[in-house]
Amino acid sequence: MAFNGPVLLKNIPADPAQRKLLHYADYVARGGYATYRKALGMPPADIIKAVVDSGLRGRGGAGFPCGTKWTFLPKDLHPRYLAVNFDESEPATFKDRYLCEWDPHILLEGIAIAGFANSIANSYIFIRGEYHKQFHILEAAVQEAYDNGIFGVKHPGTDIVHNCYVHKGAGAYICGEETGLLEALEGKRGWPRIKPPFPAVAGAFAKPTIINNVETLACVPYIVENGAAAFKAMGTPSSSGPKLMGVSGHCHKPGVFEEELGLKMSTLIEKYAGGVKGGKYKGAFHGGISMGILGTDQYDAELDFDIGRKYGVLGLGTACVTVFNDTTDMVRVARNCVRFYAHESCGQCTPCREGSAWAHKILNRLVDGRGRPKDLDLLLEIGLAQGIMPGTTICGLADGTNWVIKTILQKFRGDFEKVVKSAVVQGVAVTVGGVKV
Amino acid sequence: MAWLVKDRLQPYQPTPSEPYLTEAIRKTIAEKYFPRYPRKQAALLPLFHLVMHEYGFIAAGAIAEAAAFLEISEAQVQDAVTFYEEFRLSPTGKHVVSVCRSISCEVCGHEALIKKIRDVFGIEPGETTDDDLFTLFEVECLGLCEMAPAALINEEICGNLTPEGFVATLKQLPKEAKHHGNGQH
Numbered sequence: 001m002a003f004n005g006p007v008l009l010k011n012i013p014a015d016p017a018q019r020k021l022l023h024y025a026d027y028v029a030r031g032g033y034a035t036y037r038k039a040l041g042m043p044p045a046d047i048i049k050a051v052v053d054s055g056l057r058g059r060g061g062a063g064f065p066c067g068t069k070w071t072f073l074p075k076d077l078h079p080r081y082l083a084v085n086f087d088e089s090e091p092a093t094f095k096d097r098y099l100c101e102w103d104p105h106i107l108l109e110g111i112a113i114a115g116f117a118n119s120i121a122n123s124y125i126f127i128r129g130e131y132h133k134q135f136h137i138l139e140a141a142v143q144e145a146y147d148n149g150i151f152g153v154k155h156p157g158t159d160i161v162h163n164c165y166v167h168k169g170a171g172a173y174i175c176g177e178e179t180g181l182l183e184a185l186e187g188k189r190g191w192p193r194i195k196p197p198f199p200a201v202a203g204a205f206a207k208p209t210i211i212n213n214v215e216t217l218a219c220v221p222y223i224v225e226n227g228a229a230a231f232k233a234m235g236t237p238s239s240s241g242p243k244l245m246g247v248s249g250h251c252h253k254p255g256v257f258e259e260e261l262g263l264k265m266s267t268l269i270e271k272y273a274g275g276v277k278g279g280k281y282k283g284a285f286h287g288g289i290s291m292g293i294l295g296t297d298q299y300d301a302e303l304d305f306d307i308g309r310k311y312g313v314l315g316l317g318t319a320c321v322t323v324f325n326d327t328t329d330m331v332r333v334a335r336n337c338v339r340f341y342a343h344e345s346c347g348q349c350t351p352c353r354e355g356s357a358w359a360h361k362i363l364n365r366l367v368d369g370r371g372r373p374k375d376l377d378l379l380l381e382i383g384l385a386q387g388i389m390p391g392t393t394i395c396g397l398a399d400g401t402n403w404v405i406k407t408i409l410q411k412f413r414g415d416f417e418k419v420v421k422s423a424v425v426q427g428v429a430v431t432v433g434g435v436k437v
Numbered sequence: 438m439a440w441l442v443k444d445r446l447q448p449y450q451p452t453p454s455e456p457y458l459t460e461a462i463r464k465t466i467a468e469k470y471f472p473r474y475p476r477k478q479a480a481l482l483p484l485f486h487l488v489m490h491e492y493g494f495i496a497a498g499a500i501a502e503a504a505a506f507l508e509i510s511e512a513q514v515q516d517a518v519t520f521y522e523e524f525r526l527s528p529t530g531k532h533v534v535s536v537c538r539s540i541s542c543e544v545c546g547h548e549a550l551i552k553k554i555r556d557v558f559g560i561e562p563g564e565t566t567d568d569d570l571f572t573l574f575e576v577e578c579l580g581l582c583e584m585a586p587a588a589l590i591n592e593e594i595c596g597n598l599t600p601e602g603f604v605a606t607l608k609q610l611p612k613e614a615k616h617h618g619n620g621q622h
Contacts, residue, residue: 188478
């Protein structure tokens with residue numbers, strides 16, 4: 001396992017002063033689109049096989065094997081669509097934005113190759129509404145690609161014309177859920193759909209659809225160019241390849257860095273992000289808030305797809321780390337996260353809509369110093385009742401609420417007990433409605 | 438926003454002599470966006486981005502016109518429009534200031550920004566300054582975490598904010614220019 005320099009960020013210098021937006025000509029001058037031309041000479045099945053063999057797993061959070069997803073498309077059912085998930089709304093995640101802000105063509109090349117391999121008719125890049133600047137960059141880049149015959153041309157040997165469009169969302173976290181994204185693409189409210197049917201069979205406009213994250217597709221050119229073995233040489237056996245990792249929060253040099261999967265979080269924070277700022281390390285979200293929190297004794301956790309099994313969190317998520325120093329009040333962190341879910345719940349499923357809102361109220365009470373001793377158990381009970389895993393909701397948004405509440409309460413129970421204790425000592429919440437609680 | 442019920446009773450708007458969906462908007466949608474999708478309904482988000490850019494909010498009349506234009510019912514348009522945070526049903530100030538309140542920005546000092554704005558301009562999130570200069574919103578993660586605390590002023594990214602510096606920027610916002618938050622060119 002060895003990481004020999006950047007793969008995805010190869011065109012983006014680490015020094016901010018030297019970064020500049022790569023236009024089509026710049027990208028081609030650095031060898032861009034050569035892999036696409038090469039891919040056009042390969043049988044599509046070979047490309048898909050290379051992606052399957054590489055072990056490339058989805059970079060958007062769930063970590064589903066990308067090549068396997070491609071093989072789910074029913075044979076001879078056309079048109080097929082590719083939806084590119086650029087609705088990067090997970091708190092503290094900004095890796096895709098960074099990539100496309102400077103090097104949009106690496107994504108477009110990935111789309112072009114995936115489009116050819118899967119005989120895609122239309123590719124829709126669904127970018128979140130708040131990314132105004134990146135939307136304009138991407139639109140311009142797509143136009144350049146059209147002008148140079150990357151899009152708007154037939155896949156060799158077929159009559160399918162591959163088009164690529166940028167579709168802008170309008171501010172809703174839930175549109176990052178794959179079926180919520182499809183609903184938004186169709187001009188409806190972004191309510192996740194009940195599965196089955198799965199998008200590979202009936203997705204956008206009820207046609208077979210693949211949904212891939214930006215970073216996942218950006219990995220495809222490297223795999224096609226260098227082969228599955230080269231990709232597998234990076235990372236760990238279960239988690240191959242490079243990964244964009246963001247660091248924000250209490251650190252000296254926040255930003256996006258590229259390393260192989262399996263990197264220790266402590267190395268990421270100290271070697272790349274300049275170390276913890278303003279105190280000692282206390283905890284960190286390692287993959288957006290939905291995956292749960294890593295505790296004080298889990299500083300050395302390896303960032304790979306096994307992290308959930310090893311460290312009591314949901315999974316790798318987006319591998320964008322938010323660091324907290326020892327001055328951070330974890331009750332406030334929990335409140336911020338739960339408020340996010342209460343705000344972003346789409347409202348379809350009662351456990352998520354009501355559960356997150358009530359959990360937010362309880363956390364408000366705790367932060368305001370009016371907490372009751374039994375609030376902690378009540379909070380946990382509400383948290384555990386929601387999500388796909390207890391089987392009470394359609395999509396995974398509520399699992400985020402569940403895991404945030406569960407892991408913060410487990411790993412930082414002391415912080416919660418302290419606020420409850422001080423409330424009880426001051427006699428603030430001893431009675432509710434005249435009844436002693 | 439999502440499930441939080443938006444106020445469907447929009448403020449009274451005099452019926453304009455010209456339609457909300459101008460000839461330019463209809464032309465852009467018909468020529469650029471309709472060919473992209475198998476159904477006209479899919480052009481709903483691009484259409485309302487254009488409406489937001491033109492007027493800064495979505496009037497009831499625009500919803501009715503859009504329904505006819507996209508060949509769907511008004512209820513379907515209302516259903517979709519009220520779901521999305523960026524589509525506002527009532528007018529804002531001349532500028533829209535969206536301050537991020539999610540986790541990275543909170544631990545890096547988002548609250549101090551809001552407090553300073555409250556002290557200087559006397560407004561809470563969701564309110565507009567008396568001179569109609571800007572409307573302040575608190576929004577969830579903007580994906581600008583490496584420059585936390587961060588905000589958007591209209592479409593412009595503002596990062597690594599300090600309370601004093603941010604207030605100074607806000608005071609210098611152009612008094613006349615009418616920009617809106619969700620433009621799509």
